[in-house]
Amino acid sequence: MSLTGVGADPRCRCIETESRFMGKLIEKVELFPPSPHCKDTEIIATLKHSGDKICLDTTAPWVKKVIDKILANKKP
Amino acid sequence: MSLTGVGADPRCRCIETESRFMGKLIEKVELFPPSPHCKDTEIIATLKHSGDKICLDTTAPWVKKVIDKILANKKP
Numbered sequence: 001m002s003l004t005g006v007g008a009d010p011r012c013r014c015i016e017t018e019s020r021f022m023g024k025l026i027e028k029v030e031l032f033p034p035s036p037h038c039k040d041t042e043i044i045a046t047l048k049h050s051g052d053k054i055c056l057d058t059t060a061p062w063v064k065k066v067i068d069k070i071l072a073n074k075k076p
Numbered sequence: 077m078s079l080t081g082v083g084a085d086p087r088c089r090c091i092e093t094e095s096r097f098m099g100k101l102i103e104k105v106e107l108f109p110p111s112p113h114c115k116d117t118e119i120i121a122t123l124k125h126s127g128d129k130i131c132l133d134t135t136a137p138w139v140k141k142v143i144d145k146i147l148a149n150k151k152p
Contacts, residue, residue, distance in 0.1 A: 027111070028106060028108050029109075030106050030107075031104065031107070032104050032146075033150075034149060041147065041149045041150075069109075070108075071117065071134065073116055075109050075110050075111075
């Protein structure tokens with residue numbers, strides 16, 4: 001489990017992050033900018049089919065590439 | 077209203093998009109890649125305080141800048 005239980009919790013959501021490539025599995029990406037509740041950006045991907053939510057490594061190069069692809073209107 | 081009613085609806089979520097800058101107001105950004113249900117990427121921002129969800133113009137330069145800032149671990 002890489003997410004804390006409650007979304008509205010006033011702490012960081014991610015306990016650990018995934019750095020392995022999983023671009024093709026991504027249905028949705030959520031970006032949480034730094035806030036008073038968590039000093040670091042958090043990126044949470046929801047996976048196709050399973051609906052699992054995975055915290056992504058914000059420093060993994062593939063994560064930025066996948067987001068750039070999505071912004072360019074392409075499938076990751 | 078710029079969102080369709082139901083999140084799981086098998087259609088595009090955004091009816092219209094916002095191109096005015098609202099970086100400072102953003103609490104969270106959701107990226108939906110192209111899918112069988114919607115051929116274009118959709119970007120939905122949740123705003124601070126109000127919790128309003130706004131569809132962003134995926135082609136607006138400030139949108140890419142804000143996302144790059146978030147990825148760089150900075151506040152938008």
